[in-house]
Amino acid sequence: MIGVVALFEVRDALLDAIAAARAQQLTIVTAFSPAYDPRIEAAVGVPRSAVSAWTFAGGVAGAIGGMAFTIWTVRQWPILILGGKPLVALPSFLIVAFESTILIAVCAALAGFFAGGRAMRRVARAAYEPSLSEERFGLLVACVSADAPLIGELMTRSGATAWRVVRS
Amino acid sequence: MAGIDSIERRRFLKVIGLTSSAALFDQCSPTGSENVIPYFVSPDDVTPGVGAYYATICRQCPAGCGMVVKTINGRITKAEGNPKHPINQGRLCGRGQAAVQAVYNPDRFRQPLFRQQNGTMAPISWPDAETMLADKLGESKRRGPNRIAWIGELQTDSLDELTAIWLHALHSDRRLFYESFDYEPLRQAGAIAFGRAEVPRYLFDRANFIMSFGAEFVETWISNVEFTAGYSTTRQRRIRDASGTFACVSPRRSLTGLNADVWVPARPGSEVLVALATAHAIVDQGLVHPSAGAHAGWLRPALARFAAGRTAALTDVSPDSIGALARQFTAAAPSLAIGGGVGGTGLRHAASLEIAALLLNVLAGNVGESLTYGAGYALDRLATRDDLDQLIQSTTRGDVDVLLVHKANPVLTLPTTALTSALSHVPFVVSFASGPDETTDYAHLILPDHHFLEAWGDYTPRAGVNGVMQPVAERLFDTRATGDVLIDVANQIDDECARACGHAAWRDYVRSRWLGDGAAARGGESDLRWSETLRTGGRFAADAAPAPVALRDISSTLNSIRPDEIEPIDGFALVVSPSMHFYDGRSANESWLQEVPDPITSTVWNGYVALHPDAAGRLGVGEGDGVRVISPYGRLEAAAHITRDTRADTIAMPLGYGRSPSLHVGGRRGANPAALLPPRAADGAHACWRINGVRLERATGRVLLPVLDATMTAAAESTRQALATMVRPDRVDRPEAQPHPPVDFYPAHSHPEHRWGMAIDLNACTGCHACVVACYGENNIAVVGEQFCAQGREMSWIRIERQSHAVPADRGLQRDAHVFMPMLCQQCDEAPCESVCPVYATYHNPEGLNAQVYVRCIGTRFCSNNCPYKVRRFNWARYGWPAPLGEQLNPDVTVRSAGVMEKCTFCVQRIQAGKFEAKREGRAVRDGDITPACAQTCPADAIVFGDLHDPNSRVSRLSGAARGYHALEELNTRPAITYLRRSVPGAPDGGD
Amino acid sequence: MAATDPDVPSVSALPLPVALRRVTRDILATLEWHTPGWLAYWGAVGLCFFLWSLALLVWTYQIYSGLHITGLLHPVMWGAYIATFVFWIGIAHSGTLISAILFLFRARWRTSIARAAETMTIVAIATAGLFPILHLGRAWRFYWLIPYPNERGLWVNFSSPLIWDAVAVGTYFVASVLFWFLGLIPDFASVRDHTAGWRGWIFGRLAVGWRGSAHEWRHFRSAYAVLAGLITALVISVHSIVSWDFAVAIVPGWHSTIFAPYFVAGAVFSGLAMILTLLVPGRVLLGIREYVTDDHLEQVAKLIVAVSLIVTYSYASELFFAWYRGEPAERSQFLFRAAGAYAPLVWLAIVCNSIVPLAFLRRAARRSPAVLFAISIAINIGMWTERFVIVVASLAHEYDSYSWGRYWPTAFEWTVLLGSVGWFLFWFLLIIGHIPSVPMAETKEHLITPASAEAADS
Incomplete structure (x- = not known):
């Protein structure tokens, strides 16, 4: 794939460029910013993250797993009666299950984060440069090689301080 | 229960074939510290890992209880009472329990010793030692008669006979049996009142009401195990009686006094007046028993001077109280009046007090019923202080060349420099003690005898109770039976001695004396009889008929008692009391007894001066502060313990402290109150244990006096929970209404086969602590020492909590109830401890x-x-057992390591053994098969163990009693232990 | 970019690109060893190392000789160790409060102190987690508290509050570390991009390929919000569970349903105080005064005074319940606390926790670093004392007065306690000195979208 990456000093210039690129019906791959910005996110049109789904699945697994595990362990030694309670003393197990729900959900959320960002990280790598984590904003637009100068010019018009062609 | 020589090799092989496979399961020793037993050829009577039981006699005190001793792998692990023995009927007190520890005491002499020129002791071989003794004895025999003297522990039968013969052959009749508590006032009183100078027999179980003037019959007095059982029987029988069972007249409450339903805190020294005032009230009110009607004629004038109204100012006891006592005492006939004990033995009037008590018994018709003469106590043979004085005088004159001291320790309790200087005068002092004590410091030659558990012998505490002693284990050190020494030495001195004493070994001497045949007779029928005797523990005849006695006219004696002669208090009266644990101090070197708290004060490891809060406030003394006690005879310093168990003008000190520094456990602790006492009473040939005119001063510094019961020291903030409860006598059979039925979140769980449970009768428990000592012995409980005890780290699995309840006084009689509550793991059905682990x-x-x-x-x-009963113990450190004390450890019980929790198991090892025994015999476990150590030893039979599933078991029946309750019932822990309320006259309605 | 916004640092007055660059440069500069306070920094680290080494020595001796070197005794089986455990767990809580709960509440002022607070959380849990092990009778068997398959086929007792503890604290630690790490990823990338040498390399690995694309930010934001939510639930559960160690026991003084909220409030309270204790000198030491301003500290002080009132309410409710329950043991326990051997400590705790923080009602007190520091220390002492009293006084005075007892920590225990402070500061300093101590990405986020703009958006 060939793309053009443009760098901007200010966020509003980036937003302008995105709007311009949209107007030209260009394929916006992604934008770069040193910090989270909901406006950029909206302008680029990033799809919904699957992290919540991962978390939910992790939580359900943790809840069921925690409860099942505790019940299974006490049934290994059915004579271990404690304090007059039955073997399966659900109120105490609920506490353990709650904690395991949280634990597995947290791990799943993080796994979801890594899994979700993975594809884009590979694409972004070629377009990346260190100033993007300091103060600059970037925009990566997909193109065919012939269009690159035109797009570069479009970006410059929108306020880009520099642009270049990337291949990945 | 076979004796050493009753099993021969062939039989042993048969037995081991039957039992060894069983032993694998029965006695799997869990402890990791046991060594492999390196026998190539096993001894005949030792089956590795299987307990063997031997009957013998306890000689910790002169009571002479029967003992059954358990040995495993040839080591003594546990002592229990001999159920066949008439004195103690299977029970033991704490001192008896501790006998097994005495065997393994590290301080014991390991071989004979003699004093060198430079004054130090050096080892010597037995032959040399005996030759040395024979030379000395032969020499003094040649110098003339009576130049050899013997002071010994009380002996009967074989050793009594042998020493008499032996001394006779040495031309001496100087033989004294010395005991600190000589009961001489009682013997004198008997002589005056009935013409019988002897200790009468007290039948507590027949008495309906007991009036005591300070006798410590639960603790040490005459025969404490027997008396505790008798008292407990009476208490249980009289549980529904509103007047109670026991009134105690004494300036200070001993443990026995704390068990009384009524305390009459008479002025110290005036007890005799209280007794006579009561007698006067009985005569005056016409309450005299018909059997004593004949005496009324001379009694009325003789007693007139003692009318309660006239003596009240001297006794601090109101005429009302005396009248009430007189009525209770006579209404409940047969009742029982008991004299002074040790605490009541003052400088004057000790014998008069005993006479007065006997008079009360006559007036209530008790003589021949609850008190009989003609019992033939061994105690009647004890030396009086006159006898001792004579010996001391002749010694000081230089009339004695050789003094033989046999297991007696007069220096400990005889408060006189006359004795020690006399001992220094004797050219040659021989001691047969098995360990160091105050008297062995004066010995020139020490010929250590076996501990009594390693020795042959016999002891008859009272006529018809002939106990036999056999070695229950191999001797531990190079010790020798004194009998053997005497016979050997006799054979070395001259023909006369040799002929008199014979050549038999001591063991054969005892045997042939018992069997009544020649020492040489062996085998066949004679062996069978002997082993039968050993198995039984002796020959026990039925009680002989009491001797008929009649009261003499004692008006002259009564006339000689002048109320104005009652000693003034002049400062404080000091009561020196025998110790439940140490007797007169002799058992102070047993670490269990030091660690198990004093039943009255819950102090451990140190002596104390018990004084009333008012007195303490006056002196500015706090708990544990050092105080100086100054009497006309001596002075000492000790720790103050503040208590309401004494009058404000009375202080009390227990015996057993201030012992010789050569004792590693009991030495260097506190002070010996004997140093404050006169050598003898002013008006009799007996010891004096209470004196007036004692001054108290605040000494600098504090003394480490660990008090285990926090309530004792925190009385001000005590908001005591009613753990121990009581019931009014008329409510005994009425169950207490449940405040609300128990509710459970979870369904109940079941116990398929057994549910072990316990019932503890607070009405029976006297707080003697025998169960606590037994628990130490059975369960390898670590002794942690004074520092740890002071830090609250004692390891005891069972403790006795003394709970005091204020009960309103009645006609001037104090009725404060003291309930002793054994607190151990309640084995809760819904135990809070379990779910948190x-x-x-x-x-x-x-x-x-x-x-x-x-x-x-x-x-x-x-x-x-999370244990509301606080009965779990934690191993704060690695505890050790100084060699050879570790040999006593019960291999059936794990020794716990540092960092783990431990607690009462209901003696699970005994439960397992009992179940296995039943299984082996192909039957169900029967009630009574299994008895934990605490229940086994309880002299009052207060603890009953069994299966709660069996509706007919004793424990089931007791648990269902109306008096039953669970400790801290409101916590819903469902304990397996049911306590039975103590019946307390005057208790508020509805328990607490 | 109004300079009047108190929630963002003073760099917000600069033009945005310059401000963004300044943030990166300023924070990265704190990672260099030639920062002005480096000698003080390493000196402090060394002192802390010494302190915990000493504690380690004491503990080794305790393992060797048994727990008798502590002042523990028969009724009081738990003492300073457990009180300190609760104390550190409490400290951990406000880190979570600041980073997760305030995040969910969109309190922007949290940003500057969030990193320090989160680091404090992690280190405090790691410190707290030592104590249950330290206090074990057989500490070398501590792993028996972990449910792992073993040849005995015996698992742990999930009914035991101590297992709840182990599970909760373990979960809390893992979740907090993950949350902390997630928030650090963009900052790690920043360090990677602007630092040469080994540090850049290491941080490059830690940045796990972060490029700051809009897609990544989307997942990041989603994960961060989800984690913040989960951790908020977790943090309340953890200290509730710690309180249940006591509340489910039948010990008078422990057995109370109010314990969970009471402990959570106390935890937040003590943690906020600890934040002040750390940041007042720490912002100078690390050279981040511009980012952690007096405004930030004042916000913390405001929270403190609010939570202090909740804590005071809890004390009052204890009094009420002691009376209302009508249980003699409970009343006795309450009176014992008020007037018994530990009464001076009880009153000390009340003064430190209920009265002293009221000074923050005055603005001047909230804005004076010296006053903030002094009061934070008072609260730390007060909260430790409160925990000590809860643990010790209750055990010392239970149902059976035969077994009442008095516990005081020994010199060994004080050493371990001091060692735990050393251990905590050691790791805190070591970690905070080597990571971006202020969240750069989030600071930039607020610079790019100031609060006013955000309000306009929504």
């Missing part, structure tokens, strides 16, 4: 036990925090 180290086993698995414990200690 993260690693299942404690759980509820299918038989209802709250099991503690030591190896699984990691020491979070949450279980202890």
Whole structure:
């Protein structure tokens, strides 16, 4: 794939460029910013993250797993009666299950984060440069090689301080 | 229960064939510290890992209880009472329990010793030692008669006979049996009142009301185990009686006094007046028993001077109280009046007090009923202080060349420099003591005798109770029976001695004397008889008929008692009391007895001066402060213990402290109150244990006096929970209404086979602590020492909590009730300790036990925090048993390591053994098969153990009693222990 | 970019690109060893190392000789160790409060102190987690508290509050570390991009390929919000569970349903105080005064005074319940606390926790670093004392007065306690000195979208 990456000093210039690129019906791959910005996110049109789904699945697994595990362990030694309670003393197990729900959900959320960002990280790598984590904003637009100068010019018009062609 | 020589090799092989496979399961010793037993050829009577039981006699005090001693692998592990023995009927007191520890006491002499020129002791071989003794004896025999003297422990039968013969052959009749508590006032009183100078027999179980003037019959007095059982029987029988069972007249409450339903805190020294005033009231009110009607004629004038109204100012006892006592005493006939004991033995009037008590018994018609003469007590043979004085005088004159001291320790309790200087005058003092004591410091030659558990012998505490003693284990050190020494030495001196004493070994001497045949007779019928005797523990005849006695006219004696002669208090009266644990101090070197708290004060490891809060306030003395006690005879310093158990003008000190520094456990602790006492009473040939005119001063510094019961020192903030409860006598059979039925969140769980339980009768428990000592012995409980005790780290699995309840006084009689509550693991059905353990180290086993698995414990200690009864103990350190004390450890019980929790198991090892025994015999476990150590030894039979599933078991029946309750019932822990309320006259309605 | 916004640092007055660059440069500069306070920094680290080494020595001796070197005794089986455990767990809580709960509440002022607070959380849990092990009778068997398959086939007792503890604290630690790490990823990338040498390399690995694309930010934001939510639930559960160690026991003084909220409030309270204790000198030491301003500290002080009132309410409710329950043991326990051997400590705790923080009602007190520091220390002492009293006084005075006892920590225990402070500061300093101590990405986020703009958006 060939793309053009443009760098901007200010966020509003980036937003302008995105709007311009949209107007030209260009394929916006992604934008770069040193910090989270909901406006950029909206302008680029990033799809919904699957992290919540991962978390939910992790939580359900943790809840069921925690409860099942505790019940299974006490049934290994059915004579271990404690304090007059039955073997399966659900109120105490609920506490353990709650904690395991949280634990597995947290791990799943993080796994979801890594899994979700993975594809884009590979694409972004070629377009990346260190100033993007300091103060600059970037925009990566997909193109065919012939269009690159035109797009570069479009970006410059929108306020880009520099642009270049990337291949990945 | 076979004796050493009753099993021959052939029989042993048969037995081991039958039992060894069983032994594998029965006695799997869990302890890791046991060594492999290196026998190539096993001794005939030792089956590795299987307990063997031997009957013998306890010689910790002169009471002469029968003992059954358990040995495993040839080591003595546990002492129990001999059920066949008439004195104690299977029970023992704490001192008896501790006898097994005395065997393994590290301080014991390991071989004969003689004093060198430079004054130090050096080892000597037995032949040399005996030759040395024979030379000295032969020499003094040649110098003339009576130049050899013997002071010994009280002996009867074989050793009595042998020493008499032996001394006779040495031309001496100077033989004294010395005991600190000589009961001489009682013997004198008997002589005056009935013409019988002897200790009468007290039948507590026949008496309906007991009036005591200070006798410590639960603790040490005459025969404490027997008397405790008798008292407990009476208490139980009279449980519904509103007047109670026991009134105690004494300036200070001993443990016995704390058990009384009524305390009459008479002025010290005036007890005799209280007794006579009561007698006067009985005569005056016409309450005299018909059997004593004949005496009324001379009694009325003789007693007139003692009318309660006239003596009240001297006794501090109101005429009202005296009248009430007189009525109770006579209404409940046969009752029983008991004289002074040790605490009542003052400088004057000790014998008069005994006479007055006997008079009360006559007036109530008790003589021949609850008190009989003609019992033939061995105590009647004890030396009086006159006898001792004579010996001391002749010694000081230089009339004695050789003094033989046999297991007596007069220096400890005889408060006189006359004795010690006399001892220094004797050219040659021989001691047969098995360990160091105050008297062996004066010995030139020490010929250590066996401990009594290693020795042959016999003892007859009273006529018809002939106990035999056999060695229950191999001797531990190079010791020798005194009998053997005497016979050997006799053969070395001259023909006369040799002929008199014979050539038999001591063991054969005892045997032939018992069997009444020649020492040489062996085998066949004679062997069978002997082994039968050993198995029984002696020959026990039925009680002989009491001797008929009649009261003499004692008006002249009564006339000689002048009320104005009652000693003035002049400062404080000091009561020196025998110790439940140490007797006169002799058992102070047993670490169990030091660690088990004093039953009255819950102090450990140190002596104290008990004084009233008012007195303490006046002196500015706080708990544990050092005080100086100054009497006309001596002075000492000790720790103050503040208590309401004494009058404000009376202080009390227990015996057993201030012992010789050569004792590693009991030495260097506190002070010996004997140093404050006169050598003898002013008006009799007996010791004096209470004096007036004692001054008290605040000494600098504090003394480490650990008090285990926090309530004792924190009285001000005490908001005591009613753990121990009481019931009014008329409510005994009425069950207490439940405030609300128990509710459970979870369904109940079942115990398929057994549910072990216990019933503890607070009405019977006297607080003697025998169960606590037994528990130490059975369960390898570590002794942690004074520092740890002071820090609250004692390891005891069972403790006796003294709970005091204020009960309104009645006609001037103090009725404060003291309930002794044995507190041990309650084995709760819904135990709070179990569910908090993260690693299942404690759980509820299918038989209802709250099991503690030591190896699984990691020491979070949450279980202890969550135990409302606070009966779990934590191993704060690695505890050791100084060699050879470790030999006593019970191999059936794990020795716990540092960092783990431990607690009462209901003696699970005994439960397992009992179940296995039943299984082996193909039957169900019967009630009574299994008895934990505490229940086994309880002299009052207050603890009953059994299966709660069996509706007919004793424990089931007792648990269902109306008096039953659970400790801290409101916590819904469902304990397996049911306490039975103590019946307390005057208790508020509805228990507490 | 109004300079009047108190929630963002003073760099917000600069033009945005310059401000963004300044943030990166300023924070990265704190990672260099030639920062002005480096000698003080390493000196402090060394002192802390010494302190915990000493504690380690004491503990080794305790393992060797048994727990008798502590002042623990028969009724009081838990003492300073457990009180300190609760104390550190409490400290951990406000880190979570600041980073997760305030994040969910969109309190922007949290940003500057969030990193320090989160680091404090992690280190405090790691410190707290030592104590249950330290206090074990057989500490070398501590792993028996962990449910792992073993040849005995015996698992742990999930009914035991101590297992709840182990599970909760373990979960809390893992979740907090993950949350902390997630928030650090963009900052790690920043360090990677602007630092040469080994540090850049290491941080490059830690940045796990972060490029700051809009897609990544989307997942990041989603994960961060989800984690913040989960951790908020977790943090309340953890200290509730710690309180249940006591509340489910039948010990008078422990057995109370109010314990969970009471402990959570106390935890937040003590943690906020600890934040002040750390940041007042720490912002100078690390050279981040511009980012952690007096405004930030004042916000913390405001929270403190609010939580202090909740804590005071809890004390009052204890009094009420002691009376209302009508249980003699409970009343006796309450009176014992008020007037018994531990009464001076009880009153000390009340003064430190209920009265002293009221000074923050005055603005001047909230804005004076010296006053903030002094009061934070008072609260730390007060909260430790409160925990000590809860643990010790309750055990010392239970149902059976035969077994009442008095516990005081020994010199060994004080050493371990001091060692735990050393251990905590050691790791805190070491970590905070080597990571971006202020969240750069989030600071930039607020620079790019100031609060006014955000309000306009929504």
